[in-house]
Amino acid sequence: MNLNGNETTTETLTLRGRMSELTRVSPWIERLAKKYAIPQKTEFAMNLCLEEVLSNIIRHGYSGDSDHFISVHFDTHKDDYLVFVVDDHAPPFNPVDAPELPPINLLDNIQIGGQGIRLLRRFADTLEYSSIPTGNRLTIGFAASSALARD
């Protein structure tokens, strides 16, 4: 099924809460991009957003390496969006409402690590957060139509 298809297809990647597991994400997205004819710009945005979200869960939500799992579900056809649903087992954290740090500047040394939420908001087309009984669910959407002309 490609971007113009009508059926819903879901694929899942399950990761342990370890930074080393993140090396599995990019090849998975690359495979999805080939399978569903996802444009390069959208593939870039997907990689960027998932790197931010997953690394934040592991570093902050799980406080480093952990045996907890993270589930990433990819849905090809949800109201014309390509959607990733990320479920974790971390303490509540809503990146949709979290304050955005100012951009990096010459004078401030502490902002380097705080760019993840800013990048997530700029590169994803939709973001939805919900608290679930086991932790957090973040739904990240990329418009299939604008994927062809993403700026």
Add this chain to the structure above:
Amino acid sequence: MPISTEELEGGITRVILEGSLDIAGAAAVDMRMNVIAGTKKAVLLDLQKVSFLGSMGLRALVIPARAVMGRGGKIVIFGPNELVEKVLKTSGVDTLIPIHHELQNAVAALQ
């Protein structure tokens, strides 16, 4: 992630990065970048062959850049692709490290 250096005229060091500057890529170049940042005073970061840049990759660029500037040196970015440049501008890195798309302009900015 491959990283190589080339010494240009005028004491400029061209640092050529290639591939994905993701978490793994950033970890692979961190030590080399820190050595360069601790010893060079005019650094041209050649990103023409960088296909991806995430926030850990940003860190791998910004920390050495601050080190170079902290020693009174200069550093510029040369040739990022459209998406990599969008990451640099969204995060404000372009205000810290100037971006150039013409090599002669990048070199001139370091002299």
